[in-house]
Amino acid sequence: QVQLQESGPGLVKPSETLSLTCTVSGDSISTYFWSWIRQPPGKGLEWIGYIYYSGNTNYNPSLKSRVTISVDTSKNQFSLQLSSVTAADTAVYYCARDVGLPAHRWYFDLWGRGSLVTVSS
């Protein structure tokens, strides 16, 4: 079955760049759109942005100036970079699959287990 797995450093220093990768197994990354979503400890969910295998992206305006999502189809992976991080960026970061019809009426049917990233010196 299709699985998503996040990977990356669990600790990032303030002002540096957070980098995470999501590896998709069991399906081609070219089939769907893929999102990053985060959840600060004890708080709710925030959508960060999505990417398509073509490189088409859409970001949450609240993070747009600091976010880059990229894709590597040869590795069936997509990645998140968040620059100039502060303690407020400490969260569990999830990758997820976007599904639904019609186009852009997508919800998240499959999620990775999540990766806790702590921003601290």
Added chain:
Amino acid sequence: DIQMTQSPSTLSASVGDRVTITCRASQSISSWLAWYQQKPGKAPKLLIYKASSLESGVPSKFSGSGSGTEFTLTISSLQPDDFATYYCQQYNSYPRTFGQGTKVEIK
């Protein structure tokens, strides 16, 4: 951005109870609403999409209704495995936004 507001924030209920969670959108989202269940330390799990469509493999005790700005998630006959936090999410427009969550606790 479309604001999603859930009520209540916490719900105390007993095994066997029927419970209802409400989600309100700050503007009309037609039926473009999903519901997720999240247990501690786990990723959210999709329960309902398009306001009332049950995701494959999800028990029929979960049901959703509503359209426009007001939606409900109902769990009939609450079981121990159902004690969790539930989130609504709109996918009518970008950015996608979630409700703040409703924690269903054991009474």
